[in-house]
Amino acid sequence: MTPTLLEEEKVFKDPVHRYIHVRYKTIWDLIDTPEFQRLRRIRQLGTTMFTFHGAEHSRFNHSLGVYEIMRRIVTKLEVLTEEERLLCLCSALLHDVGHGPFSHTFEKVFKTDHEEWTRRIIEGETEIRRVLSEVSADFPKKVSEVIGKTYPNKMIVSLISSQIDADRMDYLLRDAYYTGVNYGNFDIERILRLMRPAEEQIAIKYSGMHAVEDYIVSRYQMYWQVYFHPVTRSAEVILKKLFQRAKLLYDCNYHFRIFPExxxxxxKDGPAKLRQYLDLDEATVIYYIREWKREEDTILSDLAERFMNRRLFKYIQYQPLDYLMWTDLQGLFEDAGLDPAYYLEFDSPSDLPYDFYRSGEEEEERLPILLLMPDGSLEELSRKSDIVQSISGKRRFDHKLYFPEDRITDEIRKRLGVN
Known part of the structure; x- marks a missing residue:
């Protein structure tokens, strides 16, 4: 099978990679599908815009960026056939097509899985499936398997889903650019130039180890300085409470001013239909949050007003083992007329910057980053890098308590140690 090429190469201007090159007709047609265009209306970083005002970029331009990095990778991999190259490119482009509005917050509340939705979109009755089927009848299934990590060729899977893949490399660089920070920057040019096929994944030549160290540290810094920023988490807490309150009211047959169809x-408890999921984007959700400010339910209206006008919850450090303090606080909040289910939240994000599979562990296998040594042997990264070894396998937590400072009593302030 020889993929169809465009008569002339198409080029997108991009602030991170400068240019994104499209040569295959399949890629061009996928970009033009309604399901992919929907990603323009899904922010890449959700509520991070409340902390870094430039973080308005979308899943659409991130997906194009992942595709461009993958294009540069597969161009150098002579072990891949022409169809496998196209498979890699389509998987990179479509890997996030199943994300919903405010991605991870939405997923947690409504128990959805963006990867599962991605596979449903690729294999369901969609324009994306129609375009992929023009390559071959089983091509949609192959793309779905790559994204679901079940495709037989593990090296292809690792290019889109591993500890140093096209997805991670783009979101670090892109998120750093749009948030205005320097933490996520690393020498991607050197990493791409020194990638080599090895066994069932990609290895990096030993001479590029310091560039990989920089990449790992950049990822570590981005999580703690950007992704887990407490102001961003505060906005996520309010959004989560909004969704939970609206769902409870619906279950109780509450009469909404404007029914959130x-x-x-x-x-509802049952799974949504594919078309219902695709019709939902952040513009739709924000419309209803704006309308919820006028609801008679005081909790829903208050949370909606806080979200729309950035009146976020205050936060303090909190040790989760302090159970007596937690139960005491719940009682004090109830006495103050504040429902702790909506106005008191313990949040504990964590990150594991780098690790590798250890025999006997129950967790999903983590492919290590391999270094290709001068003698042709392969070595796991942390065995050669003191920097990576120092953070390998070490999960870090950030425990915080969130609450509305403007509504708490003096007794609560005293209990929390808030001035």
């Missing part, structure tokens, strides 16, 4: 399939 697009959200109803997710309020």
């Amino acid at each position: 697009p959200l109803v399939p997710f309020f």
